[in-house]
Amino acid sequence: MDAFYASVELLRYPQLKGLPVVIGGGRRREDDLLDRLKVAHPECEWRAENLAEIPLDFFPRLAGYTGRGVITTATYAARQFGVGSAMGLMKAAKLCPEAILLPVDFDQYRHYSRVFKETITEIAPLMEDRGIDEVYIDFTHVPGGQREGGKVLARLIQKCIFDVTGLTCSIGVAPNKLLAKMASELNKPKGISVVHESDLQTLIWPLACRKINGVGPKADAKLKAHGIALIGQLAASEPQWLQQHFGKVYGAWLHEAAWGRDDRPISTESEPVSISRETTFERDLHAVRDREELGKIFTRLCQQVAADLKRKAYEGKTIGIKLRYDNFQSVTRDQTVQIYTQDAATIRQVAGQCLKRVDLSRRLRLLGVRVGSLVKQGTAPAIPKSYSSPTSSPPTLHETRPDGHTQLLFPDDE
DNA sequence: TCTGGGGTCCTAGGACCC
């Protein structure tokens, strides 16, 4: 198999070229900017396309940022200061206070993501979706795909994407997905890299183990502790030794990966396994002291998950919660019910039961609701014979008190 | 000055059935 790995780069704003820019933060920040823009420049509708019309000094700087947002992406000029993806914005503000902070515009990303992928499938139909800005392509049978080892096709795809979206992208070309992904990293931004099997020792082995897609911070630290920092050293390690220290499956995979071996096919179809919503609070909340606020958030998360399920036409029967304590420790609880559902009140009721099984005496920073074991709406298997219908009334999102006020069911609902 | 949100996959123990 010949594989491409293509990823799109930061939205391209000509007037911001060469400047340190980070994109990130939460909804609130975006709303702030939107409000300020309405006042300062009523003629500008807030769209990223319209950024060019907005004077540079309008954009907020990172300095003085407060909040729990993180960086989604950053320009190369900003990365010079040591800031990068997933870094907290308050930390980034210390490193590069002058950086321009732009809000995240997910609707727009989704739009460009769709155009990016459509552009590719018109040229090479065998595409695997790897998220909002990345794809794998099997171009083995694409006409002209083998010219100059794939470079011609890669250039064509880059040009088409740029023409349609104004976005640049990096492309790696290699005999399999594992190597194509690593190849795409070699020549960023907007580069094309071709890696052949014979390039393994010269191009891949000098790279850090962390560059392997599947080696994360934990595995990397453990490898380093054993004196293995580079992929070449990993390749030279005994498979048996790796299996002893990293487990049978993962250890064997590590060795294969270091030798550039990967036989996973391009997967063009996939069904979601779960759908979830979660939120980090502006400040840590306490189940008792902030009961009402938490109850509202909890109910809203359930409603959002239900709306997502309906919009995407899925039903699930494993309903769960996730919470994160103030010390960042996370716990999850879930419960599988008999009937597949996409109903907010049902989700709320079962998730409420899950909440009762966790320690709520500690302060919380995050709450999430998840529905798993999904099936496409209307294709749910028949209810198991052992199931007997409930005698209780259907669940409701709120419990109505005798005085007519609505009491939010958190966390002690029935 | 701590660390978003939305996912997938793997592991491991226990229940339960044959």
Place this chain on the structure above:
DNA sequence: TCTGGGGTCCTAGGACCC
């Protein structure tokens, strides 16, 4: 009275990815 495997489902946690 003690002792089997296998298979599947459920649950919790964790690593990893975009």
